Amino acid sequence: MTKTGFVIANLFRKKTRTSLTMLSIITAFLLFGLLQSVNALFNAGADYLGTARLITQARVSFTQPLPLRMRQEIEGVPGVEAVTQSQWFGGVWQGKDQLIALAVDPMRFHQVYPEWDLAEAQWKQFADTRTAMVAGRKVADQYGWKVGQKVPISSNIFPMKNGSKDWTFDLVGIVDGRDQEWKDKATQVWINHAYFDEENQFGSGSGGIYLIKLKNPDDAQKVARIIDAKFENSPDETKTQTEKDWNLGFVKQIGDIGLIVRWILFAVFFTLLLVVGNTMAQSMRERVPEMAVLKTLGFSDGSVLGFVMAETVALCAFGGLAGLALATVAAIAIQHTGIPLPLRVDWHVWGLGVAAILLLSLAVGLLPALRAKRLKIVDALAGR
Amino acid sequence: MSALISIRDVVKTYTRGKQQVEVLHGINLDIPKGDFVALMGPSGSGKTTLLNLIGGLDQPTRGEISIDGKRIDSLTAGELTRWRAANVGFVFQFYNLMPVLTAQGNVELPLLLTRLNAAQRKRNAEVALQVVGLAERARHKPRELSGGQEQRVAIARAIVSDPALLVCDEPTGDLDRKTADEILTLLQTLNREHGKTIVMVTHDPLAAEYAKRTLHLDKGRLIEQSGHAA
Numbered sequence: 001m002t003k004t005g006f007v008i009a010n011l012f013r014k015k016t017r018t019s020l021t022m023l024s025i026i027t028a029f030l031l032f033g034l035l036q037s038v039n040a041l042f043n044a045g046a047d048y049l050g051t052a053r054l055i056t057q058a059r060v061s062f063t064q065p066l067p068l069r070m071r072q073e074i075e076g077v078p079g080v081e082a083v084t085q086s087q088w089f090g091g092v093w094q095g096k097d098q099l100i101a102l103a104v105d106p107m108r109f110h111q112v113y114p115e116w117d118l119a120e121a122q123w124k125q126f127a128d129t130r131t132a133m134v135a136g137r138k139v140a141d142q143y144g145w146k147v148g149q150k151v152p153i154s155s156n157i158f159p160m161k162n163g164s165k166d167w168t169f170d171l172v173g174i175v176d177g178r179d180q181e182w183k184d185k186a187t188q189v190w191i192n193h194a195y196f197d198e199e200n201q202f203g204s205g206s207g208g209i210y211l212i213k214l215k216n217p218d219d220a221q222k223v224a225r226i227i228d229a230k231f232e233n234s235p236d237e238t239k240t241q242t243e244k245d246w247n248l249g250f251v252k253q254i255g256d257i258g259l260i261v262r263w264i265l266f267a268v269f270f271t272l273l274l275v276v277g278n279t280m281a282q283s284m285r286e287r288v289p290e291m292a293v294l295k296t297l298g299f300s301d302g303s304v305l306g307f308v309m310a311e312t313v314a315l316c317a318f319g320g321l322a323g324l325a326l327a328t329v330a331a332i333a334i335q336h337t338g339i340p341l342p343l344r345v346d347w348h349v350w351g352l353g354v355a356a357i358l359l360l361s362l363a364v365g366l367l368p369a370l371r372a373k374r375l376k377i378v379d380a381l382a383g384r
Numbered sequence: 385m386s387a388l389i390s391i392r393d394v395v396k397t398y399t400r401g402k403q404q405v406e407v408l409h410g411i412n413l414d415i416p417k418g419d420f421v422a423l424m425g426p427s428g429s430g431k432t433t434l435l436n437l438i439g440g441l442d443q444p445t446r447g448e449i450s451i452d453g454k455r456i457d458s459l460t461a462g463e464l465t466r467w468r469a470a471n472v473g474f475v476f477q478f479y480n481l482m483p484v485l486t487a488q489g490n491v492e493l494p495l496l497l498t499r500l501n502a503a504q505r506k507r508n509a510e511v512a513l514q515v516v517g518l519a520e521r522a523r524h525k526p527r528e529l530s531g532g533q534e535q536r537v538a539i540a541r542a543i544v545s546d547p548a549l550l551v552c553d554e555p556t557g558d559l560d561r562k563t564a565d566e567i568l569t570l571l572q573t574l575n576r577e578h579g580k581t582i583v584m585v586t587h588d589p590l591a592a593e594y595a596k597r598t599l600h601l602d603k604g605r606l607i608e609q610s611g612h613a614a
Contacts, residue, residue: 001489001505003496009484293480296441297494297541298469300462378442381476382432 007310014283018315021279025319025360026326028272029353032265033327036352037343039261052217053112054224055246056210059237062246063088066236068197068207073230079223081215084108085193087208090157093143100139101153101189103196103208106132112213115182122173130195133169136186137176145171153189158200167191167199184335211243269360277364280312284368291372292380305373312365313358320357324350388548388581389415389438394447394457396433396604407433409604410447417452417548420575420582422595429601431585432553438583439551440468452548469497473542473580477554479534481526487513487537488522494545512540515578516570532563539570543580550574552584556591568594 012018056074058064065087074083084105091101106127110116118126118134126132133153135145145151154165169191177183197204212227214220224240231238241249284291294304324345331343396408407430415421423431436442437449440456443464449457451471459467481490491509500508513519516536526534535555542550552571556564572594574580584595592598600608 001485001492001496002502006482006485006489006493006496009489013484289480290482293476293482294493295465296439296468296474298465298497300465378436381441381480 003307004310007307007314010287010307011311011314017279017283021276022315022319022322024272024275025316026323028268029320029323029356030326030330031268031323032353032356033324033345033349034330034343035261035265036349037327037331037345039258040346040349041343042257052214053243054212054214054220054227054240055243056212056227056238056240057246058209059228059239062209065206065208066210066238068205070231070236070238071207071210074210074212074227077223077226077230079215079219079226080212082108082111082213084112084211085207085209086211087193087196087206088157089153089191089196090155091153091189092156093153095154097143099153099189100187101155101191103191103193104211105193106134106190109190109211112211115178116186117176117178117182118173125172126190126192129170129172130192130198131168131170132172132195133189133191134173134175135171135189137174137183138187139189140171140174145174147171147174158196158202160199161201163201212240269356272360273363276312276316276360277367280308280315280364280368284308284372288375288380289383291375292377295375295377296381301373304375305369308369308372309361309365312369313361316357316361316364320353320360324353386417387414388417388419388452389413389583390448390450391434391438392448394434394437394444394449396430396437396442397445406445407604408437408444411604411606413599413606415581415583417581418575418579420572420594420596421584422592422598423583423585423601424587424589424592424598425601428603430604431601434601435551435553435583435585438549439472439474440464469494470545471547471549473539473545473547473550475535475538475542475550475552475555477557479526479531479538479558481534481537481541483526486523486525487518487529487533487540490526490537491540491544494541498545508544509540512544513537515543515574516540530563531559532566535559535563535567536570539567539574543574543578548579548581550580550582552582554585554587556586556588561590564588564591 056066058066068085071083071085074080086109087103089101089103091099093099106123110118110123122134126134133151149171150168151171152166152168155167156165159165160167175186175190177186197206212223214223220242224242227240228238291304294307295301327349328345331345334343391411391413394408394411395406397404397406399405411434423435425431433442437444438451440451440459444457447457448455454467456464456467482493485493488506488509491512492505495505495508510519510522513522516539518533518536518540521529521533526537529537550571555571556567559567568591571582571584575582582595584591586592598610599606600610
């Protein structure tokens with residue numbers, strides 16, 4: 001028999017109660033792991049995109065399309081290497097699945113985003129075929145699309161000139177990322193802007209927003225200022241920001257993901273605190289005579305405190321680590337389902353999880369442990 | 385025979401609400417090494433309080449208590465804890481075993497405070513269980529044992545560290561007559577053959593007869609001592 005064995009034996013003295021408590025800890029940490037990875041995903045989106053690209057949108061809102069004629073003027077700004085327009089198409093697959101479908105200038109888009117991997121011949125085919133479309137690997141796999149097939153996509157924004165909302169495109173290539181991060185992002189569909197511009201009912205000349213590749217990332221601020229100054233006091237005033245800031249702003253349209261995650265986790269952990277805290281307090285109340293016996297036998301106040309804290313840490317650690325492990329598995333499983341949400345429970349999330357386990361242990365264990373430490377043997381044995 | 389326990393002018397006062405209650409009024413007592421003393425008296429006479437003071441579970445308000453020449457009334461809480469671990473074995477009325485541990489685990493528990501390794505702890509606990517005649521029940525948990533067997537495990541736990549002094553608070557109070565006699569015989573054996581000094585609180589005159597002498601307390605004062613043929 002060892003001290004560790006004694007702690008473990010005490011932990012499982014009421015198997016049902018311990019199992020249920022542990023289940024609630026596992027669930028809380030599963031949620032913690034997944035929500036933290038969602039938070040990390042949104043933040044990481046900003047981190048790895050860097051500042052090598054700018055995005056120019058209408059000053060009022062990114063939903064207000066900028067005219068196509070502006071592209072040439074932006075191309076002429078010193079420090080700009082390449083520019084493509086990008087128009088949100090509002091694509092829907094088979095009447096139910098919303099696609100991230102964008103109308104771009106194929107060759108310009110290729111220049112602005114060298115991170116997308118596609119054979120040069122296919123880029124050319126994308127540019128030369130009016131009805132062409134390329135799809136990200138993930139979305140193509142999800143719907144079983146094959147190069148060469150016709151893909152009917154309806155648009156909930158842009159009807160065709162004949163009034164139909166159903167567009168048909170020729171899939172000429174499947175785009176993959178050059179590294180894992182970009183592979184995870186291959187969830188979009190791109191169509192040839194020229195075809196879109198000619199065929200949509202609302203008329204031609206709309207560019208949407210502009211994606212700009214810079215010659216030197218250090219010039220981002222300067223180039224953005226020049227572009228915005230160029231269109232100041234015109235009917236199409238612009239707002240130019242780095243791709244990183246633009247993405248963050250886009251996410252903020254949904255809401256402050258970090259804040260939402262923090263509030264959900266606060267609610268989860270507050271409930272957990274009550275559940276586990278109550279369990280530990282109840283468990284200690286039942287064992288007052290046993291604590292007194294330990295002290296009678298010669299275990300110091302500190303040792304008794306240590307036993308209670310060790311038991312609490314063990315309970316929270318078993319549950320917490322199991323929850324984080326489950327979150328890791330669940331994140332991998334989500335990636336395999338084809339849902340375009342590249343969640344990853346990485347070492348950073350695990351680090352936060354371990355810190356949360358320690359904090360939780362301290363919060364729920366300290367009071368019962370101090371109570372056990374202060375216990376007077378004579379009173380406890382007499383049941384006072 | 386030299387005194388193992390020496391008690392001089394011991395007073396113990398408790399605070400109950402706003403009141404100070406003096407439970408022991410100037411107790412003087414010597415208990416020699418190897419003695420087996422029964423402490424008797426009506427409820428509230430101070431028997432358990434005196435026993436707690438002798439066992440180092442509590443400290444007197446005034447007076448001196450020496451055990452084997454060491455003044456324990458002036459020890460700090462930490463020193464008293466260490467002293468108890470090395471010098472006293474405790475036996476309670478309701479056994480107070482750890483329900484999650486086997487008999488073997490319960491007996492090994494005090495040895496976690498020593499420097500013995502796991503194998504030595506296991507061996508010592510086995511020996512203690514053999515002494516109380518319960519070696520074959522070593523792997524059973526308290527709920528799988530009878531009251532008498534539980535008390536034997538408690539006695540094994542009390543003697544496993546080989547203390548000179550055993551302090552027993554109503555050790556047979558929860559047992560039937562036959563089992564009580566077996567436990568008292570075991571305590572007598574530990575006293576006679578293993579030289580343990582035993583101080584036992586009891587209400588039961590038949591139990592007291594197993595002791596070498598009986599001390600009577602009433603209202604916090606020692607009023608009488610009597611010897612036994614046993």
